[in-house]
Amino acid sequence: MPAIQLRLGAFSAAIAVLAATSSGALAQKKYDIGATDTEIKIGNIMPYSGPASAYGVIGKTEDAYFRKINAEGGINGRKINFVTYDDAYSPPKTVEQARKLVESDEVLIVFNPLGTPPNTAIQKYMNAKKVPQLFVATGATKWNDPKEFPWTMGWQPNYQSESRIYAQYILREKPNAKIAVLYQNDDYGKDYVKGLKDGLGAKAASMIIVEESYEVTQPTIDSNIVKLKSLDADVFFNVTTPKFAAQSIKKMAEIGWKPMHFLNNVSASIGSVMKPAGFENSQGIISSAYLKDPTDSQWKDDAGMKAWNEFLDKYYPEANRADASVMYAYTVAQGLAHVLKACGDDLSRENVMKQAASIKNLELGGLLPGINVNTSPTDFAPISQLQLMRFKGDTWERFGEILNGDVGG
Template sequence: MTSFNRRSLLAGMAAASAMALAGTRTSRAQDTPGVTATEIKIGSTTSLSGPASGMGTIAKCSDAYFRMMNDQGGIAGRKINFIYYDDAFNPAKTVEQTRRLIESDNVAFLFSMLGTAPNSAVVKYINLNKVPHLLLTVNGDKWGDYQTYPWTMGFPPSSRSEAQIFAKYALSQKPGAKFALLYQNDDLGKDFVNGLRDVLGDRYETLVKAVSYEFTDPTIDSQIVTLRASNADVLISGVTAKFAAQAIRKVYELDWKPMHFVTSGAASASSTIIPVGPERAQGLITSVYLKDPSDPAWTDDAGMKNYLKFMAKYFSDGNPKEFLNVYAYTVTSVLRRLLEQCNGNFARESIMREANNLRNVEVPTLLPGVRVNTSPTNHRPLQQMQLQRWEGQGYIRFGNIIEGASL
């Protein structure tokens, strides 16, 4: 072989090697969208305006938590770039902003997106593109459907399980009780209908007076008046925070004294009960899975102390006693654990694999005994709750930790 031919062969081999390496690098870049040697992009949509704007504090608090993580070195040497957009709780805007996050911002995955209706508008698109859609701020039972939506996972306990727990407790106190149900006309509210049906079975039609409302309705006063006329012993409000406050106020004005249950996401002491007036909420029952920073029981708790230090340093504009901020701190702590389990491999498949592999995760702001667990066939990370009742100026927990999955 001539030296020219040898040189040509070597040059060709080098070119082929370079092309193969370039192909590998391209493949790796495609496998890890939103990830560089120094950064991980995470996306979310939330409600910074509109009727659910109070819920926007969750994304703001998570953003503060990511800043704390970055100050501590980030994850595997990478800083978190958290990009979140306002959708005003409007599903059409959620579609627009989600496409922006995936197609323009090229985020690695989506985290803690707010609301059942907004997430419902994009879940098929997200799963079609195989983007992890994780630890959503939703209460719908549908978000545990790992077969239909394998790339999607909620975080809070299911509203259906919560409704079952409410109904079972009510019947334990008043066998044969008649129920009034106020529910939002969407997947969230319908979970309360289904939860009551699970418990009451064939008796549902005779024992339950159910009235719905639309999220865009200005008030639910007329619905409460209708339910009051049923003379029910138990009122279950499967509502969001704005309507929970209205329901509490109207029930009080009507001098109606049912055993009143409100879903945990709408029963915050600081954003619902205090503004409406603690005297109007006496006896109100809800469920809880987080420690309440306004509860004196946690004054000397190490986890609560760390949370309060975090709030003072990184989110001083936020209300440390707001349930939604404790929630944000907790869910972002779980995400941190998930990312640590990735061991530096932040391909979307790896992120989803670890999302399906959370085992007995303890977070210091969860109630003692409450653990986060997932698997490829379990997309319901939290299934444990405890009941609490508003008495005087605060909530008093009672009973044992209840396992929703056992219902």
């Protein structure tokens, strides 16, 4: 009798193990719209045309990176189907494209849509639909607000953190500065201005002598630059996107205005800003970085840079390797690949956000040494560190230590 009981016990235990294993296997495979056994459909919105079209290269690089992933077998055996649309940096068009991606194309997520006004226009919609608006391509501080917007997450260091770092430098190096600010008249521009004021603290009111805004629809900002020069500022904080950044550098040289010049890092690209503006006109400009500069010879033997060059050789040979946006796109695509891999067979939208909010000390080949990706359920700011740099010759030279300008949402 005891022997029979023993065998029955063992048999029951085996059944229990089998049931647990089966239910575990069944529980593991979980899909929302946009994911299957063979495919993960990713949506994207970029300004391939219009005033911010210099950033279109980001979407092209991401497309190339996902082709690389697919050629290597996909992510956990699933191929990426990357669907990217042009919104011309026009918020009403962004809304239209987001609806198309979510309701017609039925993507799992909308990944890295670009620009502060465009992302602002779709944020409430994405959160109401509970579709991840993941790793948005804008450093606005408001993307780090998991309580109000649990389906929206940023990627790069936020604009207020960056401005605070410049403010610290100005207070240290030029405490009696007369600062002129030029900014794009939208959330992106205003975020930078807020960070600068917060960083300067009580001295902001006396140090900032003018805040000049421009509209993204303007063909040129030459008149804005002429006006700022006439006010005798000795520090210029230049909050512009690439087209206008190149214009401002050229115009300043033309009229002989030479203040201490801070340029926001969204326009620090050698290929799309400094070179078109003229290297001779760009000397001494200060900006900040979190990515390796592909044109910097110090990285020639760097493993991360070698991998980047091999990827471009094979999948995007026509890329302008001096354009920082190409490196940006490469790292954020790697960030997404990390998240999707971590999802395993649970490709629900909820799990995508859960994994995106659980990144610990992720090192990516394109990030500067010492700068890692970190998130948590209460911190949706993946990268918050920067290093200052100054333009010299035909390249950027980094100086000082890695700085953290952490700002919450």
